[in-house]
Amino acid sequence: MAMEMQAPLLSKNYLVIFDEMNILNLSSLSLWDLGKGKGRVSTYLPIKGFVDRGHNVYYITNHVSQQAGCFDGITVIKAKTILTNKRQFLDIIVYPFTLLCFLYVSIKICRKHKPDVIYSHTAHLSLPAFILSKIFRAKYVLRLYGVSHVKSMRFKVSYLFLYMAFSLKSDMYILTNDGTEADKVALSFGIPQEKIYFLKNGINKEWSTYPINSNLKKQFAPNEEKILLSVSRLANWKQVDWIINVFAKLLKIDTNVRLIIVGEGPEKKYLKQLSIDLKIDDYVSFVGSQLQANIFNYMNMADVFVSMNALSSLSNPVFEAMICGLPVIALNRGTTSELIKNGENGILIDDEQLGELPRIINNLLENNEERKRIAENGRKTILEQWPSWEERVKKEIDLIENLVDNKV
Known part of the structure; x- marks a missing residue:
C-alpha cells in the first residue's frame, strides 16, 4: 500500500518572540515550478516558514503558471508583464516595461503594508527591489538559487542581469550552494564576505x-x-x-x-x-x-x-x-x-x-x-x-530577523 505523505512540514517548536514583519518578495519564479506540491521546494519552504513564524508575506511574480491569491498564508500578486518566460534576449528588450510593472504593483502593496524586508529572488528583479528598499527604507536581500555560466547567448544574457544584481548594494546575499559556486561569483564582484550566506538546500x-x-x-x-x-x-x-x-x-x-x-x-x-x-x-x-x-x-x-x-x-x-x-x-x-x-x-x-x-x-x-x-x-x-529542511528554513528566518534587528 502506497505511503501517503504531506509536503515537508516545519515544526513550530523553533518559534521565537519577534515583532511581526512585512516581507515583500519579487520573483519571476512560481512558488512551485511544476504546480502546487511539485518540483522545486527551495522557494516555497522558506517563504512558508516566515508565515509559520508569524510574519506577513507578499509574493509578486510574473510567472505564467502562478495564480494570484492566498496560498498557505502567502499572499500572491501577479505582475502582468509582456513576453513573460519566452526567450532570455527578449527580457532585455522588454525590461523597462517589466521594471515599471513590478514597481507599480509593488508600490501599491508597500503603501498599504510598509515592508521591513524586500527580497529579489531573481537577478533581473534586483533593480526594482533595490529601488523599493530605498523608497520605503526596508532591508534589501538578494536571493539567488545558483548562477549560470557564460557559455551561450542564454547565459550571456543571464550574466548581464547578474552584473546588475551584484552591482547594486544589498544588505544580505543568500545564495544556494548548488554546485555553481555562486559564492565565488559574488566575491569576484567585490561583495564583502560577511554579507554572503552560502546555504545548502535542506533534505527530508x-x-x-x-x-x-x-x-x-x-x-x-x-x-x-x-x-x-x-x-x-x-x-x-x-x-x-x-x-x-x-x-x-x-x-x-x-x-x-x-x-x-x-x-x-x-x-x-x-x-x-x-x-x-x-x-x-x-x-x-x-x-x-x-x-x-x-x-x-x-x-x-x-x-x-x-x-x-x-x-x-x-x-x-x-x-x-x-x-x-x-x-x-x-x-x-x-x-x-x-x-x-x-x-x-x-x-x-x-x-x-x-x-x-x-x-x-x-x-x-x-x-x-x-x-x-x-x-x-x-x-x-x-x-x-546536510541540514533538514526545518534546520535550513530556521537558518534563513533567523538571519532575516537578525538583519531587521540590526544584529547582522
Missing part, C-alpha cells in the same frame, strides 16, 4: 526510513527488471537526452532494465520522440511531474539514479536519492565532487568517460553488494553533512 531526512512501495515497483518492473531513474525538470541543461542515449546503449548489453523519467518541462516532447527514434520507448516510462512529497516512492524502488546536469549535480533530486539509499551516478560538473566521492558514496563521470557509462551502469546493476555499499555511504553522507 525521514525519507531514509520509508519502505519500498512494492505495488508501484511491480507496475514498472513486473518481471523484476532493474530500474534506472532520472528525476528533474525536463529542460535542456538537465541533459536528460544524454541519459536516454546512454540507456539505449545499455539495452544492447542487458534488456532486463527499465528507465523511469520523472518530471515535466519544455523538452518532454523531444525526449519522448528521441526514445521512439532509438526504438527503446517500450523500455522508457515518462511519468510526468509528481507531488514532491511522493518522490520517495520512485527513489525507494529504483536501483540506480542518474544525473547528467550540465552545470552541477548538487540538486535536490540527488540529495533525495542518496537519503533514500539509492546509488547515484552523476556527471562531474561544477562542485559535484564536493559531495560525491567517486567509488565511495557515488560514482562520478568525467566528460571523457561518457562512452564507458553504459558498461559502468551495467556493472553496478549486476553487483548487488557494490550498489548497497555505495548507497549506504551516500545515505550516511547526507544524514551527517
Whole structure:
C-alpha cells in the first residue's frame, strides 16, 4: 500500500518572540515550478516558514503558471508583464516595461503594508527591489538559487542581469550552494564576505526510513527488471537526452532494465520522440511531474539514479536519492565532487568517460553488494553533512530577523 505523505512540514517548536514583519518578495519564479506540491521546494519552504513564524508575506511574480491569491498564508500578486518566460534576449528588450510593472504593483502593496524586508529572488528583479528598499527604507536581500555560466547567448544574457544584481548594494546575499559556486561569483564582484550566506538546500531526512512501495515497483518492473531513474525538470541543461542515449546503449548489453523519467518541462516532447527514434520507448516510462512529497516512492524502488546536469549535480533530486539509499551516478560538473566521492558514496563521470557509462551502469546493476555499499555511504553522507529542511528554513528566518534587528 502506497505511503501517503504531506509536503515537508516545519515544526513550530523553533518559534521565537519577534515583532511581526512585512516581507515583500519579487520573483519571476512560481512558488512551485511544476504546480502546487511539485518540483522545486527551495522557494516555497522558506517563504512558508516566515508565515509559520508569524510574519506577513507578499509574493509578486510574473510567472505564467502562478495564480494570484492566498496560498498557505502567502499572499500572491501577479505582475502582468509582456513576453513573460519566452526567450532570455527578449527580457532585455522588454525590461523597462517589466521594471515599471513590478514597481507599480509593488508600490501599491508597500503603501498599504510598509515592508521591513524586500527580497529579489531573481537577478533581473534586483533593480526594482533595490529601488523599493530605498523608497520605503526596508532591508534589501538578494536571493539567488545558483548562477549560470557564460557559455551561450542564454547565459550571456543571464550574466548581464547578474552584473546588475551584484552591482547594486544589498544588505544580505543568500545564495544556494548548488554546485555553481555562486559564492565565488559574488566575491569576484567585490561583495564583502560577511554579507554572503552560502546555504545548502535542506533534505527530508525521514525519507531514509520509508519502505519500498512494492505495488508501484511491480507496475514498472513486473518481471523484476532493474530500474534506472532520472528525476528533474525536463529542460535542456538537465541533459536528460544524454541519459536516454546512454540507456539505449545499455539495452544492447542487458534488456532486463527499465528507465523511469520523472518530471515535466519544455523538452518532454523531444525526449519522448528521441526514445521512439532509438526504438527503446517500450523500455522508457515518462511519468510526468509528481507531488514532491511522493518522490520517495520512485527513489525507494529504483536501483540506480542518474544525473547528467550540465552545470552541477548538487540538486535536490540527488540529495533525495542518496537519503533514500539509492546509488547515484552523476556527471562531474561544477562542485559535484564536493559531495560525491567517486567509488565511495557515488560514482562520478568525467566528460571523457561518457562512452564507458553504459558498461559502468551495467556493472553496478549486476553487483548487488557494490550498489548497497555505495548507497549506504551516500545515505550516511547526507544524514551527517546536510541540514533538514526545518534546520535550513530556521537558518534563513533567523538571519532575516537578525538583519531587521540590526544584529547582522
